[in-house]
Amino acid sequence: MSYIAVVDYGAGNLMSVANTLKYLGYESKIAQDTQTIENAAGVVLPGVGAFPDAMKALSESGLTNAVKTAAKTKPFLGICLGMQMLFDSSNEVRECEGLGLLSGNISRIETDLILPQIGWNELEILRPNVLTKGLKNGDHVYFVHSFMANPKNAEDLACVTDYGAKVPAMVAKDNLFGCQFHPEKSGEIGLKIIKNFVELTEVKQ
Amino acid sequence: MLAKRIIPCLDVKDGRVVKGVNFVGLRDAGDPVELAKFYSEQGADEIVFLDITATSDERDTIADVVARTCREVFVPLTVGGGIRTIEDFKDILRAGADKISINSSAVKTPDLINDAASRYGSQCVVVAMDARVNTNMPSGYEIFVAGGRKATGIDAVAWAKEVYQRGAGEILLTSMDKDGTKSGFDLDLTNKVCEVAKIPVIASGGCGNLEHFAEVFQKTNATAALAASLFHYGELTISQVKNYLKECNISVR
Numbered sequence: 001m002s003y004i005a006v007v008d009y010g011a012g013n014l015m016s017v018a019n020t021l022k023y024l025g026y027e028s029k030i031a032q033d034t035q036t037i038e039n040a041a042g043v044v045l046p047g048v049g050a051f052p053d054a055m056k057a058l059s060e061s062g063l064t065n066a067v068k069t070a071a072k073t074k075p076f077l078g079i080c081l082g083m084q085m086l087f088d089s090s091n092e093v094r095e096c097e098g099l100g101l102l103s104g105n106i107s108r109i110e111t112d113l114i115l116p117q118i119g120w121n122e123l124e125i126l127r128p129n130v131l132t133k134g135l136k137n138g139d140h141v142y143f144v145h146s147f148m149a150n151p152k153n154a155e156d157l158a159c160v161t162d163y164g165a166k167v168p169a170m171v172a173k174d175n176l177f178g179c180q181f182h183p184e185k186s187g188e189i190g191l192k193i194i195k196n197f198v199e200l201t202e203v204k205q
Numbered sequence: 206m207l208a209k210r211i212i213p214c215l216d217v218k219d220g221r222v223v224k225g226v227n228f229v230g231l232r233d234a235g236d237p238v239e240l241a242k243f244y245s246e247q248g249a250d251e252i253v254f255l256d257i258t259a260t261s262d263e264r265d266t267i268a269d270v271v272a273r274t275c276r277e278v279f280v281p282l283t284v285g286g287g288i289r290t291i292e293d294f295k296d297i298l299r300a301g302a303d304k305i306s307i308n309s310s311a312v313k314t315p316d317l318i319n320d321a322a323s324r325y326g327s328q329c330v331v332v333a334m335d336a337r338v339n340t341n342m343p344s345g346y347e348i349f350v351a352g353g354r355k356a357t358g359i360d361a362v363a364w365a366k367e368v369y370q371r372g373a374g375e376i377l378l379t380s381m382d383k384d385g386t387k388s389g390f391d392l393d394l395t396n397k398v399c400e401v402a403k404i405p406v407i408a409s410g411g412c413g414n415l416e417h418f419a420e421v422f423q424k425t426n427a428t429a430a431l432a433a434s435l436f437h438y439g440e441l442t443i444s445q446v447k448n449y450l451k452e453c454n455i456s457v458r
Contacts, residue, residue, distance in 0.1 A: 015301045019276050049326045113207075114403045116328055116374060119428060120208040120250055120458045140208055140458040142281060144303075144328045162206060185281050185303065187245065 005031035005040035009061040041201035047081030051090040083178030103152035111164030141181040210250035210429035256286030268300040275301030306331040309350040322372030333377040336361035369402035380410040387413025399426040
């Protein structure tokens with residue numbers, strides 16, 4: 001049976017993502033081993049907390065290579081810190097290497113507004129993709145973060161949001177997607193995004 | 206632009222919603238899951254469960270409520286009430302809550318804020334504070350704990366600054382003087398707290414009508430407003446509040 005793997009390396013909002021998939025009628029598995037990732041039709045990489053801790057936890061879980069391979073070969077969605085981890089590096093806490101699947105780095109949001117950005121902000125769709133199907137400019141999604149991605153390639157940047165600075169909200173490159181916001185906490189709009197993602201894999205319950 | 210958030214708060218005791226909640230069309234008005242879903246569909250930006258169960262061995266009950274809610278409600282969920290240790294944080298977060306609100310336990314053990322923030326991230330640590338006017342305090346407001354029954358001698362604004370510096374991600378600020386009066390949020394208190402704490406502040410206590418919601422967003426830097434009975438008794442719906450705020454050119458979802 002085909003399923004979506006939700007990568008469990010001890011630093012994520014796993015249940016929220018798994019709950020969303022189940023609610024939408026899709027099969028998912030919490031992946032704690034390489035095989036569960038390898039056999040999945042699609043992969044979600046969640047993430048909460050600080051960048052170096054998450055990279056370390058992923059490495060210690062022995063899943064880094066499986067995650068990298070999956071990101072190059074099947075529909076793959078990084079959420080929040082899981083999106084940031086797709087990039088080359090971050091200077092959160094200290095300079096730390098990321099997965100290097102997207103070019104660019106992660107740095108603190110340069111804004112006069114208070115950090116973290118917590119709450120619902122509007123999407124500005126720069127480059128429509130399969131995940132933004134059915135979405136429109138101004139749709140609200142839920143953000144919780146202080147750091148942001150700086151994609152080197154403009155074509156990887158799908159959506160931004162305005163938080164006193166243009167903050168990357170969604171990145172997309174072939175089958176690889178990342179959301180800085182939490183689609184699993186973004187009500188109807190978020191459900192639509194996750195549904196769009198899973199439809200790439202044809203996973204049915 | 207970041208939308209101002211409207212947050213309903215549900216008091217939960219022994220796994221049931223207390224206070225007279227009664228809406229047409231609800232199968233079970235005492236079921237926290239069903240009410241959370243109802244509010245979420247109305248446009249609530251987050252849901253807060255305040256567990257007012259007296260004993261701490263009831264932790265499993267609220268964890269179960271949280272787990273069931275998260276299967277059907279896809280907006281952020283904050284849980285407060287009786288959370289004393291980092292273990293409690295773990296249990297409730299694991300059940301699916303996005304944020305934990307601490308009040309008395311933060312006053313008693315301020316290091317809990319630091320510990321929880323470094324373990325789980327500031328974004329999930331909400332410090333709730335109940336403040337009451339006391340002219341002997343430097344700011345004019347004193348912190349009360351134990352559900353507002355016990356004075357602490359702690360200055361409310363100094364405490365707000367401290368919790369911010371310790372790593373809290375948000376402050377849920379309740380004016381005890383205003384709570385239940387329907388005379389509007391305490392703008393002075395909210396402004397004083399927003400000034401020292403460079404984190405989102407949720408204003409609570411005193412809201413009685415649509416204008417009060419607009420006022421707190423126009424006259425303070427609060428990023429969210431919380432109300433309970435106003436919504437529970439059906440005096441206002443969340444969509445009414447949002448529509449009104451939109452008319453006032455305040456950014457809402």
